[in-house]
């Protein structure tokens with residue numbers, strides 16, 4: 001059984017985000033359960049899903065007052081690149097590297113969802129962003145200055161360290 005399972009502890013009461021996160025957990029568990037001849041195709045599918053998942057969150061941040069270099073978006077970029085590097089290692093025959101990265105990715109994800117994504121969900125709720133349409137119900141609540149941090153407790157060197165741990 002995969003190490004990471006979907007649970008109440010990961011629910012952020014943000015349906016679009018929660019649905020995407022649940023899909024991520026399922027895809028990651030399928031990677032962990034993969035036979036060697038299935039591993040890279042499943043890992044590659046997880047990368048595509050993660051690319052769309054992170055891009056959507058980055059777009060929400062851009063639309064609601066974050067600077068493009070905010071730490072949450074930077075962490076997305078670092079982790080996605082690490083996953084692509086992992087695919088490269090797997091394609092060169094190092095499947096153990098991909099399996100280890102998948103294991104670490106599960107631990108990273110729990111922390112990321114409960115800190116940065118939780119902070120983002122709160123922020124999006126405060127400005128009334130509709131995650132389906134992108135509409136902002138309370139534009140007056142948007143920050144005046146671009147936000148560089150992510151507004152969560154993870155917005156510190158801890159966040160950078162946790163991203164670095166996946167690399």
Ligand SMILES: [Fe+2]
Nearest residue numbers: 021053057117
């Ligand atoms: Fe997320």
Ligand SMILES: [Fe+2]
Nearest residue numbers: 057112116117
């Ligand atoms: Fe995120």
